[in-house]
Every structure is written in structure tokens, then in C-alpha cells.
Amino acid sequence: MDNVFKPINGKMPRIGDVMRKTKNNSLRGIANRNFSxxxxxxxxxxxxxxxxxxxxxxxxxILITQDTIKALAKIKIEGEIQNFVGTIxxxxxxxxxxxxxxxxxxxxxxETPITTFRVRETKLxxxxxxxxxxxxxxxxxxPKDINYTFGMGRILFYAQNKNAxxxxxxxANGDKSDILVGGSSPIASNDDTPPLAELFxxxxxxxxxxxxxxxxxxxxxxxxxxxxxxxxxxxxxxITAYLDDNQDNTFILNNFYTADLDTYKSGILRFPLYDLAxxxxxxxxxxxxxxxxxxxxxxxxxxxxxxxxxIINVFSAPNPFNDSETAVFYFEHNRAGEDLEVSLEIVNLTxxxxxxxxxTVLASExxxxxxxxxxxxxxxxxxxxxxxxxxxxxxxxxDGATAKKIGKIVKR
Numbered sequence: 001m002d003n004v005f006k007p008i009n010g011k012m013p014r015i016g017d018v019m020r021k022t023k024n025n026s027l028r029g030i031a032n033r034n035f036s037x038x039x040x041x042x043x044x045x046x047x048x049x050x051x052x053x054x055x056x057x058x059x060x061x062i063l064i065t066q067d068t069i070k071a072l073a074k075i076k077i078e079g080e081i082q083n084f085v086g087t088i089x090x091x092x093x094x095x096x097x098x099x100x101x102x103x104x105x106x107x108x109x110x111e112t113p114i115t116t117f118r119v120r121e122t123k124l125x126x127x128x129x130x131x132x133x134x135x136x137x138x139x140x141x142x143p144k145d146i147n148y149t150f151g152m153g154r155i156l157f158y159a160q161n162k163n164a165x166x167x168x169x170x171x172a173n174g175d176k177s178d179i180l181v182g183g184s185s186p187i188a189s190n191d192d193t194p195p196l197a198e199l200f201x202x203x204x205x206x207x208x209x210x211x212x213x214x215x216x217x218x219x220x221x222x223x224x225x226x227x228x229x230x231x232x233x234x235x236x237x238x239i240t241a242y243l244d245d246n247q248d249n250t251f252i253l254n255n256f257y258t259a260d261l262d263t264y265k266s267g268i269l270r271f272p273l274y275d276l277a278x279x280x281x282x283x284x285x286x287x288x289x290x291x292x293x294x295x296x297x298x299x300x301x302x303x304x305x306x307x308x309x310x311i312i313n314v315f316s317a318p319n320p321f322n323d324s325e326t327a328v329f330y331f332e333h334n335r336a337g338e339d340l341e342v343s344l345e346i347v348n349l350t351x352x353x354x355x356x357x358x359x360t361v362l363a364s365e366x367x368x369x370x371x372x373x374x375x376x377x378x379x380x381x382x383x384x385x386x387x388x389x390x391x392x393x394x395x396x397x398x399d400g401a402t403a404k405k406i407g408k409i410v411k412r
Contacts, residue, residue, distance in 0.1 A: 004045070010084050016041025050089050052096065052157035052174030054079040068180040069100070069124065069153060071146045072188035072226075072290065077138045081131060081159060081172050092134045092170065094161040095261070100125040100140070102181055102233060103151040120154060122147070123230050124181075127259030127267070131159055140264040141226045142185075143290040145234030150182030191291040195224035199285060199299040202336035205367035209300045211310055211334035212366075214276045216301070222257065223266035224289040230254040237292055239269065241285045276303045304334040309401035311394050313367075320410035321375065323382060327409060329370040331392060336366040339397040344371045346390045346409070354383060360397070375411055385411050 003013065003021040013021075019037045056078040058067040069075055081092040102122035109115045125140040136159075154177045161170035200206040200219040218241065222228050232238050232254055239253040251271065259267035269287075281303060286296040304310045314331040321327045329344060340361045346354045355378045361368050370392060377383055388409050395402045 007084065012044055012047040014041060015039065015043050015045070048158075048171040048173045050081050050083050050092065050159075050170065050172035052079060052159055052172050053082050054155070054174075054176050057179075066178075066180065068150070068183065069142050069146075070182065071142055071144050071148065071184040073142050073185035075100075075125075075140055075142055077155070079136055079157075081134045081136075088134045089172075090134045092131055092159070092161045092172070094131050094159060094168070096129045096131050096136050096138070096157060096159045098125070098127055098129065098138055099123060099156045100179075101154045101156070102147050102231065103149070103153055122233050123254065124153070125227070125259070125264065126230060126257065127264060128261045130262055131161075140259070141290045143227075143229040143231045143233075144184075144292050145229060145231040145237050146181060147233055148182055148184065150180060152177060153179045153181035155179055189226070191226050191289065192293060193225070193289075194293040194295040195222055195228060195287055195289045197222050197285065197287055197295050197297050199283070199297055201299065201301050201366065203365045205365035206301075206336075207313070207332065207367060209302070210332050210366055211304055211312060212276070212301050212336070213334050214274075214278070214303055214306050216273050216276060216303075216336075218269075218271045218273055218283060218285075218299075220257075220269040220285060220287070221266075222269060222287055224293075225265055226290045227259070227264040228257060228267060229288040229290050229292065230257050234292070237288045237294075239285075239287045241271065241283055243273075243283055244281055245284070278303050278305050307399065307401065308334075309394065309396050309403045310334050311392070311403045311405050314392055314405040314407050316373075316390070316407065316409050320412045322412055323375060325375075327373045327375070329373070329390070329392065330367060331370055331394065331405065332367045333364070333394060333403070335364065335396055335398075335401075337363055340364045340368070341395040341397055342368075342370045343393040343395075344373075344390060345393075346373070346388055348386070348388055354378070354388060383411055 003018050054062055058076050060067050081089045083089050101120045102124055104118045104120050106116055107119055124142055129136045129138045157174040159172040160168040163169045198221040201212050201216050229237055240250050242250045253271050256271045257267055257269040282298050282300050284298045288294045311331045311333045316327045316329045318325055342359050342361055344357045357371050375383055390407050390409055393404045
């Protein structure tokens with residue numbers, strides 16, 4: 001694998017060079033001639049064109065002195081995007097993804113013969129930062145739960161440049177494998193405030209008790225002044241969730257959280273759930289901040305039979321409404337993300353049709369906005385005050401499934 005990522009004369013190797021060097025470096029062994037290249041040896045893999053380089057940690061030039069990532073310490077990392085010549089690419093503007101790891105852990109296989117292996121699995125931080133004119137800055141608070149023994153951690157970077165149209169047209173990567181991790185900060189701030197958590201299913205429009213399909217995504221919007229703990233180095237401080245009071249089947253969600261752009265104080269967790277049983281469910285969620293304060297919350301939802309489209313909580317607001325107001329119609333459903341065709345029909349109490357409307361809701365949210373109504377009939381005339389009945393019909397443009405609800409609206 002070393003030959004895959006080792007430049008030749010300042011450029012990344014062609015596939016033929018990788019095969020040639022790999023075979024020349026492994027002349028012995030029965031597997032030497034078991035592999036052949038079927039393809040164009042002059043082709044290159046899609047390597048990032050530039051590299052991400054750290055320049056300072058906590059305002060200290062890493063070429064002079066290198067600071068240590070300690071438990072509960074606030075860390076500031078500054079760096080730049082460089083070309084392979086080693087000069088800054090000042091035209092690079094985009095987003096940087098960063099993951100900070102603790103030290104390597106020794107693990108063992110479960111069955112005999114027992115084999116040990118090395119793995120770097122404990123994350124200390126994962127987030128994003130803005131790159132402007134080739135430069136970036138990232139801040140985070142290291143969690144209390146680290147391996148306090150001093151040793152080498154690792155930082156991984158991946159960056160994408162955005163052109164004028166907002167499309168990624170260039171990328172960069174990098175890592176630092178000699179960053180010292182260990183000990184605890186002597187100047188850590190006191191914090192006994194638990195993190196804040198808002199829970200959703202599929203998207204941020206979801207309301208507690210709403211509908212989902214058998215495959216859904218659990219979402220948690222998290223925030224804390226000192227950041228969220230995603231380390232598994234401590235006992236009992238992982239981000240967890242379980243369904244329907246079944247604590248024996250608890251999910252560990254540390255790897256599903258990413259801090260928001262340019263901040264360590266908030267972020268989003270997204271966790272996919274598959275093959276959920278039809279019916280009502282609860283999901284209990286627990287999260288810790290970097291100082292090991294915890295919050296626990298529960299969300300309720302109902303899973304609808306596969307292939308069925310169901311709508312609930314159809315309403316209009318304001319209701320009642322007057323001539324100076326616009327009534328907006330909403331509905332909740334179990335097909336979040338699908339394109340929907342929605343029809344509205346309003347009649348009076350004698351069944352006379354007042355107006356009809358049709359619209360398409362693209363990539364619909366769990367709670368979708370269907371229509372706005374100004375209180376006029378099909379001829380553009382103001383209607384009289386009183387009670388009116390509305391019918392909303394929703395059709396999936398994916399499989400044609402339909403659902404219908406009826407409600408009342410008052411004009412005053």
C-alpha cells in the first residue's frame with residue numbers, strides 16, 4: 001500500500017508504477033506472481049491534488065515547538081492548503097473535514113488462535129471548518145475521557161474547493177500522526193451544565209408522535225458550550241440510544257455525530273434505523289458533553305406499513321382567519337424525502353365547491369406545507385364569513401400511493 005500513496009518525482013504514481021514497485025519489493029513468496037494488472041498502466045487513481053498542512057497548534061509554530069492535546073484543554077489548530085511544491089494555494093476556498101484521534105489501541109480476535117492487532121478507534125473530535133484563501137482554523141475542547149498516558153494521536157484532514165458555481169472542483173488531504181495526546185489541562189474550566197438535545201425523525205420538521213416508514217433516520221441536534229463527547233475511552237460516557245425500553249440492544253452512536261461548520265459547540269447526529277416494526281415506538285437517547293455532564297431524552301413515533309401512505313395532523317393556520325390574513329395548510333406524513341402531489345378542495349356546508357388547487361412538494365419534509373389560501377373563491381371573489389370544509393389528497397410520485405384527510409376552516 002505504501003507504493004499507492006508515494007509520489008514519484010513530485011507526482012502521484014500511475015497504476016503501472018504501483019504494480020512494478022510492489023512486485024519488485026516482494027520477490028519472495030508464492031503470491032508474487034498471483035496478481036496482474038488488467039488495464040491501462042498509464043492511468044492514475046483520483047488522488048487529491050493538494051495537501052492539508054498544520055502550521056500552528058495553540059498559536060505555537062509546530063516547527064519550533066508542539067503543544068499537547070490534554071483532557072479538557074481547548075485546542076486551536078491553524079493550517080493551510082499547499083500544492084505538492086509546498087507553497088500555499090491561495091485560490092483554495094471551501095470546506096475542511098477534520099477528525100482527531102486518540103492513541104492506537106491493541107485489540108485481540110475473539111476466537112482461537114488469538115491474534116492481536118492495532119487499531120486507532122477513539123475519536124476526540126470530528127468537525128468542519130471554512131477554508132478562505134488557502135487558510136483555515138479549527139477549535140475544540142478535548143474530552144475528559146481520553147487515554148491519559150502520553151502517546152501519539154493522529155489528525156486526519158480532507159478538503160474540497162468550491163468554485164464560483166458552488167461545485168467542488170479540487171480537493172486536498174493530509175494527516176499528522178505525531179501529535180502528542182495525554183495528561184489533563186491544569187486550567188480547565190468548571191462545567192456542570194448538561195448539553196442541550198432536540199430529537200427528530202427524518203428531518204427537522206418532525207413533531208413528536210409523528211409518522212415514519214420502516215426505514216427511517218433518527219436525528220439529534222446537540223449543543224454545549226464545551227462541546228459533545230464522542231470518545232469511547234471512558235466507561236459509560238458514549239452517546240447511546242435504544243428502542244422501546246430495550247436497553248439490552250443499545251446503539252453506540254459516537255461515530256454518527258459531527259460538529260457544525262466553524263464551531264465545536266453544536267452539531268448534528270444522524271443514525272439510520274432499518275426494518276422497524278409497524279406500530280408505535282419510543283427511542284431513548286443519552287448524550288454527554290466533554291466534561292461528562294449528561295442529558296437523556298425520549299422521542300415517540302409511529303411506523304406505518306410498507307407501501308402505505310398515511311397523513312396525520314392536517315391543519316390550517318391561522319384558523320379562524322380574516323380578510324387580511326392568509327390561511328396556510330400543513331400535513332404530516334410517513335414518506336419524508338419523497339416527491340408528493342397534493343390537491344386541495346374547499347367547499348361550503350352545502351357542498352358547493354369554493355376553490356381547488358394542486359401543487360407538487362419536492363423532497364417533502366415530515367411536516368409539509370401544502371397551500372396558502374387568501375379566502376377567495378375560484379373567481380377571485382371574497383367569500384362570506386362562516387364554516388368551510390377542506391379536503392386534502394396526497395399522492396406519492398414514487399409509487400402512486402394516496403391518502404386523504406378532511407378538516408374545517410373558519411372565515412370571520
